[in-house]
C-alpha cells in the first residue's frame with residue numbers, strides 16, 4: 001500500500017504507554033480541573049462535560065492523552081488509513097444525501113477503558129458504539145503477522161477498515177437494531193445476527209478497499225490478496241483451531257473464513273452498499 005507522505009487523520013488518540021488506568025486516577029480532584037480546562041481549551045461545551053460527570057467512563061477524557069507519544073511509523077500508518085476511510089465514507093455518505101461523522105481511533109497497549117467497559121489488548125481490535133471509537137492494540141498486528149501468517153500493511157488496513165465498518169453500521173442505525181434484538185430473540189438467533197453484522201463489516205471494508213484502489217490509487221499488487229488472507233485468517237473457524245494469546249471479541253460470531261473472504265470480495269468488486277445487506281441475503 002502506498003501510504004508514506006499522505007494525509008493523516010486528526011482522530012487518532014495515542015494512549016500507548018499511558019498505563020491505560022490513568023484515566024480513572026484522573027477522574028476526580030485536580031485531574032477533573034485539568035480536564036475541564038483542557039476540554040474548554042479544545043472548544044468543548046462545559047455543560048456537556050458536567051452532565052456526564054457522574055460517570056467514571058467519560059469519553060471526553062480520552063483527549064488528554066492525544067498525541068503524547070512520539071509519532072512512530074505504526075501510528076502514522078494507522079492515521080493515514082483512518083484518513084482514507086474518512087475520505088471514502090464522506091464521499092459515499094454524500095452520494096446517499098447524508099453526512100458522515102468521523103469516528104475516533106484509540107491506540108492502546110495492554111489495557112484501556114472504553115465507553116463499553118475495560119478492554120485488554122487480548123480482546124483484539126473492536127469498535128465501541130457508545131463512544132464511537134475504534135480501539136486497537138498494535139500488538140494484534142504482530143499477532144496477525146507472526147501467528148496467523150497474515151501480515152502486511154494492507155492486512156492491517158483491512159482490520160482498521162473492518163472496525164470503521166462497524167462505525168458505519170452504527171451511523172446507519174444497524175447497530176441499534178441489533179441492540180434492540182438482544183434479549184428479544186434467542187441466543188442462537190442473536191449469534192446468527194452477530195455473524196451477519198460481522199460479515200457486513202467485512203463487506204464495508206471491501207467497499208473501502210475499492211475506493212482506496214480506484215479513487216486513491218494507493219493499492220499495490222498483492223494488497224487485495226493480503227487483505228483477503230487477513231479476512232480469512234481471522235475467521236472463527238481458524239481462530240478457534242489455534243491456541244492464542246488474543247481473542248477477537250465475539251470470536252464465535254464472526255463467520256467462517258470462507259464467508260468473510262466472500263463478503264469482503266463482494267464489497268471490493270461492487271462498491272455498492274445495496275449489495276451488502278447480509279441481513280436479508282439468501283445465502284451468507
Ligand SMILES: [Zn+2]
Nearest residue numbers: 162166198201
Ligand atoms: Zn467485527
